[in-house]
Amino acid sequence: MLAYTMRRLMVAVPTMLVIIAVAFFMMRLAPGSPFDTERALSPEIRAQLMTFYGFDKPLYIQFLDYLKGLATFDLGPSLIYKDQTVSEIIGSGFPVSMTIGLAALLLATCVGVPMGLFAALKQNSLPDYSIMAIAMAGICIPSLVVGPILSLVFGVYLGWLPTAGLDLGKMTFETLLLPVVTLSLAQIAIISRLVRSSAVEVLRSNFVRTARAKGLPEGQVLAKHALRAALLPLVSYLGPACAGLITGSVVVETVFQLPGIGKNFVTSALQRDYPVVMAVVVLYAGLIILLNLLADLAYGLLDPKVKYE
Amino acid sequence: MTLLTTPQEKAELLEAAVKGRSLWDDARRRLFRNKAAVGSMIVLGFLTLMAIFGPFFWPHDYETIYNDRVLEGPTWEHLHIFGTDPQGRDLFVRLLYGLRMSLAVGLVATGVSLLIGVIWGATAGYIGGRVDQIMMRIVDVLYALPFIFFVIILMVVFGRNLILIFVAIGAVEWLTMARIVRGQTISLRKKEFVEAAEAAGVTSSSIVTRHIVPNVLGPVVVYVTLTIPAVILTESFLSFLGLGVQEPMTSLGNLISIGAREMEIAPWLLIFPATTMMVTLFCFNFIGDGLRDAIDPRDR
Numbered sequence: 079m080l081a082y083t084m085r086r087l088m089v090a091v092p093t094m095l096v097i098i099a100v101a102f103f104m105m106r107l108a109p110g111s112p113f114d115t116e117r118a119l120s121p122e123i124r125a126q127l128m129t130f131y132g133f134d135k136p137l138y139i140q141f142l143d144y145l146k147g148l149a150t151f152d153l154g155p156s157l158i159y160k161d162q163t164v165s166e167i168i169g170s171g172f173p174v175s176m177t178i179g180l181a182a183l184l185l186a187t188c189v190g191v192p193m194g195l196f197a198a199l200k201q202n203s204l205p206d207y208s209i210m211a212i213a214m215a216g217i218c219i220p221s222l223v224v225g226p227i228l229s230l231v232f233g234v235y236l237g238w239l240p241t242a243g244l245d246l247g248k249m250t251f252e253t254l255l256l257p258v259v260t261l262s263l264a265q266i267a268i269i270s271r272l273v274r275s276s277a278v279e280v281l282r283s284n285f286v287r288t289a290r291a292k293g294l295p296e297g298q299v300l301a302k303h304a305l306r307a308a309l310l311p312l313v314s315y316l317g318p319a320c321a322g323l324i325t326g327s328v329v330v331e332t333v334f335q336l337p338g339i340g341k342n343f344v345t346s347a348l349q350r351d352y353p354v355v356m357a358v359v360v361l362y363a364g365l366i367i368l369l370n371l372l373a374d375l376a377y378g379l380l381d382p383k384v385k386y387e
Numbered sequence: 388m389t390l391l392t393t394p395q396e397k398a399e400l401l402e403a404a405v406k407g408r409s410l411w412d413d414a415r416r417r418l419f420r421n422k423a424a425v426g427s428m429i430v431l432g433f434l435t436l437m438a439i440f441g442p443f444f445w446p447h448d449y450e451t452i453y454n455d456r457v458l459e460g461p462t463w464e465h466l467h468i469f470g471t472d473p474q475g476r477d478l479f480v481r482l483l484y485g486l487r488m489s490l491a492v493g494l495v496a497t498g499v500s501l502l503i504g505v506i507w508g509a510t511a512g513y514i515g516g517r518v519d520q521i522m523m524r525i526v527d528v529l530y531a532l533p534f535i536f537f538v539i540i541l542m543v544v545f546g547r548n549l550i551l552i553f554v555a556i557g558a559v560e561w562l563t564m565a566r567i568v569r570g571q572t573i574s575l576r577k578k579e580f581v582e583a584a585e586a587a588g589v590t591s592s593s594i595v596t597r598h599i600v601p602n603v604l605g606p607v608v609v610y611v612t613l614t615i616p617a618v619i620l621t622e623s624f625l626s627f628l629g630l631g632v633q634e635p636m637t638s639l640g641n642l643i644s645i646g647a648r649e650m651e652i653a654p655w656l657l658i659f660p661a662t663t664m665m666v667t668l669f670c671f672n673f674i675g676d677g678l679r680d681a682i683d684p685r686d687r
């Protein structure tokens with residue numbers, strides 16, 4: 079297993095390199111520059127800025143410089159916010175995004191798994207159909223519809239919760255509730271469908287029949303034998319799920335105007351703030367790779383049939 | 388027991404017995420028994436026809452601005468049945484255009500992903516060996532990309548070009564398709580009926596067309612119907628962030644983002660586009676689920 083982990087990490091290095099290269103060259107080869115401000119800069123100042131940030135060097139040298147910086151965790155200065163380094167910007171946005179993402183994932187798992195299991199146990203009955211209808215609704219009603227409607231109902235009409243905005247460093251239950259719920263709805267739907275279909279298959283399998291045949295009480299059959307097997311697909315789903323949460327969080331952060339990383343990313347991309355854009359891409363790519371690896375390792379621990387060569 | 392009297396009936400029965408039912412006949416039968424899927428097909432067909440032909444018969448145009456009718460609620464007066472938007476344009480006709488755009492993006496981008504994915508996956512699966520390994524490793528690497536970011540960079544950097552939206556989203560969605568097709572191709576090549584066909588001396592080209600392709604087709608068709616709504620969603624995310632289709636052209640995501648901004652004073656601007664979008668997504672998902680159950684009925 080150690081060897082497997084090492085090999086996966088070895089593969090991760092070129093993967094990261096490809097990602098960094100693609101993002102880097104895509105940003106740089108594009109028209110537009112971070113110094114395109116409202117007032118045109120004089121050519122001298124512009125040239126000075128270019129030299130200061132090293133943009134006058136050939137592109138591949140800039141790329142190597144960036145990699146060098148990255149290796150020492152130096153993400154460089156922001157091109158737009160002159161008084162902040164990229165690390166500071168990421169450092170202030172990331173906790174917000176991570177809190178929302180993790181809370182949404184937790185909520186989705188806690189709600190989605192019981193829903194899916196229950197539906198599977200009552201297969202093809204009214205509860206099953208209603209749960210699956212709810213799940214279908216969760217998939218078909220996108221967060222960009224749910225978000226505004228929730229904030230309209232609970233924020234504006236009922237006035238129970240703040241509609242938008244979050245003071246930096248002050249994440250309270252009230253401000254995070256709506257974003258987290260919005261973000262988790264689609265995941266609840268996907269997780270409950272996933273768990274239902276795998277549980278249906280497991281409940282029909284031979285080892286469950288054997289467990290029942292040898293006279294185990296139904297509760298034990300489910301808890302000891304069926305549950306573990308039924309939750310296996312969920313484990314491997316949770317890696318990619320994080321990617322889904324990232325996508326969703328860009329929208330949710332925009333709807334609820336939270337100072338998270340997703341919102342940072344869109345504004346920075348629009349302003350051509352290269353270092354910030356690069357940092358976000360690198361951070362998320364690294365996270366996805368790491369989480370996928372963890373998911374695969376957890377899968378191996380839970381499923382005795384999987385062997386890592 | 389009733390006896391078959393006429394020779395005609397006998398002949399029919401004999402023919403039916405000999406002809407048998409193909410896998411696809413069975414699947415079609417199961418699909419049409421699924422009420423949700425059939426209903427969705429009817430609704431979706433209606434919506435598509437409305438989106439394509441509706442604007443020709445509607446008295447308003449999607450970019451005509453009525454300065455004196457800004458943010459009017461739904462009314463029969465001047466036939467603004469869904470109201471007007473903050474610029475004083477008729478929402479109903481804009482909704483039709485938006486739906487048309489979203490459907491077009493969904494179909495074209497899915498087509499792009501289908502083309503790349505099937506060719507890539509089938510090649511990798513059919514050739515196998517080292518080529519397969521390299522091709523699938525590339526897919527693995529691409530899987531780790533935070534794609535939404537790349538689409539956003541693309542849109543920001545190269546302008547909000549319509550064709551680019553199609554290609555960018557299509558290029559994001561082909562990975563899963565490639566994996567599905569490759570997996571199917573590999574597992575099919577080892578199946579007994581393929582072996583049997585080989586043993587019977589069937590040429591490899593007709594093995595591919597008669598046995599491999601129809602069996603790969605099932606999962607691919609299902610995945611396509613489930614990709615279309617995913618693509619529509621991605622496009623609406625982009626439009627919501629202001630990176631998708633540009634004014635005065637519109638899409639469902641674009642309309643929803645305007646609606647979300649104005650919902651406190653003009654809720655109809657959110658309700659109608661949001662409902663249209665949800666209905667469309669419901670339809671595609673029901674059809675996709677119905678197709679999956681019809682083609683691969685193991686889970687039922």
